[in-house]
Amino acid sequence: TKSYSITLLPGDGIGPEVVSVAKDALSLAGSIEGIDFRFQEAPMGGAALDLVGVPLPDETLTSARNSDAVLLGAIGGYKWDKNEKHLKPETGLLQLRKGLKVFANLRPAIVLPQLVHSSTLKKEVAEGVDIMVVRELTGGIYFGKPRGFGTNENGDDIGFNTEVYSTSEIDRIARVAFDIARKRNGKLCSVDKANVLEASMLWRRRVSDIASEFPNVELSHMYVDNAAMQLVRNPKQFDTIVTNNIFGDILSDEASMITGSIGMLPSASLGELGPGLFEPIHGSAPDIAGQDNANPLATILSAAMMLRYGLGEENAAKRIEDAVLKTLSKGFRTGDIFSPGMVLVGCKRMGEEVLKS
């Protein structure tokens, strides 16, 4: 039997609940497919701050690096919101992404037929939406230097950050995105602000250059403000979107809300070598933490992405995804995706139903 070591990072809020359910789904799918998982849990985010005073302990990063894949729940909460920057849970997440060099963040936004009514968009606009947002994750304004605080020539206090991209950073994320678009519907839309920003001008030029390596993919370009509009106007026009770190942060959240079921959406963050990082796109939802009300499906589907993109175990991935769809078709719903006539269940029960399916 094949064996993989998986680092689990439950994190904060509803993180531990949803990770525990996803772990069970992984174990079961593995046992059916003849895959053995060795799990080790490590603290990060607010949990790590409370435990050892930093949001990403060295041991956690080392454990993550030495494993075959990393499954993260969620991090953050009101409790740490006023912390200084280096003591924020979010800083730990950024250090983890950078530490694992996972530069390509894949965020699918799919409207499932079973859940089309959860969208705030009209049915005819929402149904059939199936977008993959490929977000650059270890560059841009999130990490650019110089950054910090200072004073300007008038003696005024300032805060500043640097948006910066290099050709090699752009090329590698573009190649990932073209490759994904090639395996999907062959349409890639690159989103930038090349009418204003030099960093975007270089982005547009390089993405256009890389296009020649992928003759079967149709490339288009769109300004970010227009993309934010077009996602609302007609999301079905998009297949694969590639964009920088900050625009990807904004647009992938917008796209996910268009599906109406954020509690359903997984993500994968991949590097060139080394383990990938897999996490639901929803947050830690401190308001409902510990009440067994969270929707575990995004984390279960993140585990499926881990199997597919991280470990190359397509069969096990499919098995989990099918079980999730079956569970929805049977009518089981957590509170966030509940609609009249369905069976309202909690986090654990939803997990059990997926295991049965």
Add this chain to the structure above:
Amino acid sequence: TKSYSITLLPGDGIGPEVVSVAKDALSLAGSIEGIDFRFQEAPMGGAALDLVGVPLPDETLTSARNSDAVLLGAIGGYKWDKNEKHLKPETGLLQLRKGLKVFANLRPAIVLPQLVHSSTLKKEVAEGVDIMVVRELTGGIYFGKPRGFGTNENGDDIGFNTEVYSTSEIDRIARVAFDIARKRNGKLCSVDKANVLEASMLWRRRVSDIASEFPNVELSHMYVDNAAMQLVRNPKQFDTIVTNNIFGDILSDEASMITGSIGMLPSASLGELGPGLFEPIHGSAPDIAGQDNANPLATILSAAMMLRYGLGEENAAKRIEDAVLKTLSKGFRTGDIFSPGMVLVGCKRMGEEVLKS
């Protein structure tokens, strides 16, 4: 009679058509209210590039500066899309904003009862939406230095920009936003990315400090990715939003699309002294230029904002806004907002109907 000098900047694409209609609306409202307008037209954007080789000729900026208010149509088009940065129509627009020091960009996104069906959002989500986005317009990553191209320590080409805000820039836009929120429903949401960016941390701190000057306004903070989601999930939760230049660019376009009628939405850009700049938020729509198909209402409503915010002529502003609402209630629609049972009209005819109303 009072007299104002107005600089008209028709610009590109449908710009000249819609500005000409708005000019007539201004003249009529003025003659009824005892206001005299002296109009002078000046070239900018692609039109100026073709004429004199720069997107904002000195004479145009001087004329704008010396007038009481500036009405702009739209700029840009495929023809100039590949121009170098300093020869882009967009660069002319940025130079105009900076040259007029109009740091506060007001972008209302209102769902009119007559047009609620144009929104792609469900009726119950869209109806009653009335948001004012206050966007900082002369700072941030649009203008921050250093910017440009270079190489990094690996010899890789890079493109870079600087996101930077000073306390005085933040304070003045915050005061404008609080003041607007005070006159509306007293709710201000400040949008930033303070969990990652130092520029946003300073933003959040200063906006919070200014709040004490406006005890009747309830201030909240939201991360930009969450704001992009919340605008889709439940836009009615927002009253007034204040944010930086780039986030405002993205969120105001998203908010405007939520109304379903971008061809209806005006904007005002105001400084501390000197003339304001008023323009529809839609683009130059080169595809439909010269066909008398454009919707002139956004520009007519921008003229109304000019009267209200630029010249303090509330009665004339009200008169124009009422005429627009009456025209819609009579059933007149341009193609972009047409629905079955309504009267389809072109740009000029729509203008005539507004004049009659």
